[in-house]
Amino acid sequence: MKLSSDLRAFEGRIGHEFRESELLLRAVTHASISSPTRPDNQRLEFLGDRVLGLVMSEALLQADPKASEGQLAPRFNALVRKETCADVARELGLGDVLKLGRSEMMSGGRRKEALLGDALEAVIAAVYLDGGFEAARNMVLRLWGKRIHAVETDARDAKTALQEWAQARGLPPPTYSEKSRSGPDHAPVFTVEVRLGNGAAENAAANTKRAAEQTAARALLARMEATDD
Known part of the structure; x- marks a missing residue:
């Protein structure tokens, strides 16, 4: 499947060129426009949330080998919460490439925090399925990089x-x-x-x-x- 120019540009922003372009198209397809022949991103979101959690758990353990579970937990929560995912999604311009139904689009769906956060998790899953865990980890660490270092010094918000x-x-x-x-x-x-x-x-x-x-x-x-x- 040939991707549109805006999705090709999005590939460049996330740093991953899909071998199976259908995965990216599914990741940006909201339930409001899905059909039997055009699945939405909800199952990918489920998987992406788990991939993100594993990447962040690993990164936090490596960043601070002496931190206790009580110190790591709030840092982890800050990095994987929906608001953080939505922040990253905005930086990537993910809202601009989302496939939305008319009613969702008219109600400002491209700006909704939950919708953006869910879609970014779906993108993470799409990269994982297309390129493996290493590709997903590299992308997440690159996109979250500054946040990982910042949260180490500001765990108690x-x-x-x-x-x-x-x-x-x-x-x-x-x-x-x-x-x-x-x-x-x-x-x-x-x-x-x-x-x-x-x-x-x-x-x-x-x-x-x-x-x-x-x-x-x-x-x-x-x-x-x-x-x-």
Whole structure:
């Protein structure tokens, strides 16, 4: 099967040229446009999630041979969560090559975090099936590279720290709300507010909701700790 020019360009961005191009086409096909002759990416997503988990487990063990399971678990969760997968998908322009049904496309499917994260896991599985585990591992490590190193020094994220601060003072968990979204589809800017039960709040903007939430939580936690008795 001959791939379209946009999928050929996507191959270049992920660094893998498919021998079985049908695998890539299936990986980018959402259930909203699937048919008996055009399977969707859900089964590939299932497999890709497991491949990603194995690659990240191995990478974290090698990166920090002395880390305990308690230290490794939050790092692992941060690297494989759907938000991280969606971030990588946006960097690759995966949303632009997704095959979506009309209703999903009209509702902004190319920007949906869960949809992007699922599709990236499907792409990982497609590379695994096409080129083997080594090809999948090399691609994942290349795409996640900077995140793997960053998570080693920031395993306890700001949202978790702020929630622990609130609970220690008898406050309910912080709440997060999206205040606005601006910018083009390929480079969105989200503004998010975090608010505590005592009324204290902070806003922050970033190119993903998760990053904006983390930044807002970090700012609010720093302010609360500075005024803590």
